[in-house]
Amino acid sequence: MLAVGIAFYPFAAQADWQPVEIVKTYAIAGTTGAELYDSIGERGPLLGPKVRAIAHTDFKLTWTRKYEPQPDGACMITVNIPKLMITYTLPKPSAQLSASTRKSWQKFIAGVEAHERVHGGFIKDMVKEIEAISVGFSVPDDSKCSKIRVELTKRLGEISSKERQKNSDFDKVEFSDGGNLQQLVLKLVREE
Template sequence: MKLAILLCALLLTSPARADWKPIEKIETYTVSGQSAEQLYLSIGEKGPVVGAAGSGRRVIAHTFFKLTWQRDYQSQGSACVLKSARPKLIITYTLPKPAGKLDPALQARWDRFAAGLIAHEKVHGAGIIDMVDRIVAFSTGLTAENDPGCKKVRAELTAYLDQLSRAQRQGSRDFDSKEFGQDGNMLKLIAAFLGGG
């Protein structure tokens, strides 16, 4: 499956995580219905809202992350060295969940649909983890001469974080465009769920 191959490729290109691990959580929102069509309509009504306040749109599933840091800046003479940067990354996947028991045939269709959704969202998660790994690799040992207040190091780090964050968001948008585009995995997944394939 293309999703699995892409996920493996993303994980293999990540620098090794030395002393941190992401925390991954799944949250659900309840959908109702006793047919694939009813469940999918409920997703459209209750799915998570993404985008700016007031102009957001509902999506089937969503990946959100919260990233905080413990950074150890040290002065060495007139230089500043960022000795370590330890992230705390929490990734939350939001997915639909039927409110009640489904008949066995519909449950089987739902299970295939749900597996495809989490596989898609996990690729987004892998991209976030890769970004954090790259930040750790860049940060650790970052040094600036004549920087007693660590302003140069902080400015260089901030510029890199901005660049990497923009690249991660663009990569995520590009992935979604492909997945939801013609012959994309997500369109096929939705069609199979609604069509009973």
């Protein structure tokens, strides 16, 4: 629900932007599917003090924004251009793999990367949503453009919370019994 007196104007996006997407790898050891998965457990990206992941998607988001006082005393965002960098961190075997293990690994890593790219899509959607509410956002009686920043921060927090929840819900399904990632892990370990 919008607060009374705060306005949104239907401005078009300031510029076409594209995220920069980077794939980083971390080395894992082993020559069998089970050994590779064990190595992921030892070397995977840390998500907490003792929690390792198979892969991880992270992002850096900055904005070029212009806050302009208006003749009526309001403040409006007139320029709002995102700069988004998404980094996917994936495991990569350091040893040569046999033909059968390589085939299992290729299926596994393709599935893991596809999973991480869904997270990347959630991030892109979040940025588009922020952009949509920000361009033309206005707060009355704010000639110093200070109230607008507080109001915008509230809305950004709500959007960010929704994005985190989407990621969490997606991971719960993917890692659940019979879920896509659970199946990928089982097939790798069994070298199917």
